[in-house]
Amino acid sequence: MADIEVAPGTVRHAVDVVNDHQDTIVDELERLLSAVTALLTHEGGLWLQQSSPVTGIELQAFSRDLQQTITIFRCFAESFTSTVTDLEGPENPPGERP
Numbered sequence: 001m002a003d004i005e006v007a008p009g010t011v012r013h014a015v016d017v018v019n020d021h022q023d024t025i026v027d028e029l030e031r032l033l034s035a036v037t038a039l040l041t042h043e044g045g046l047w048l049q050q051s052s053p054v055t056g057i058e059l060q061a062f063s064r065d066l067q068q069t070i071t072i073f074r075c076f077a078e079s080f081t082s083t084v085t086d087l088e089g090p091e092n093p094p095g096e097r098p
Contacts, residue, residue: 006087008084008087008088011083011084011087012084012088014084015077015080015084018076018077018080018081019077019081022073025073026070026073026074029066029069029073030070032066033063033066033067036059036062036063037059037063040056040059041059
């Protein structure tokens, strides 16, 4: 197996960026979901259930996929944080970056 070098400081910076923006990204995705749902339901301006039932099916798929994306993004951020903590080891706790 090939040797690899990992710069924990660089990885920590990437984790910090993900964590610093996680709430903003998730909030924006949730707002997008709400806006699209409002637009394509009976209260919105593009309610096409009678003329285009496909729109309802596509909205359900979009909603499901976007909710899964939000969940996966959160899990990725948690996993990435755990990975960098393992890379830093006990000699470099998260609050004490190299």
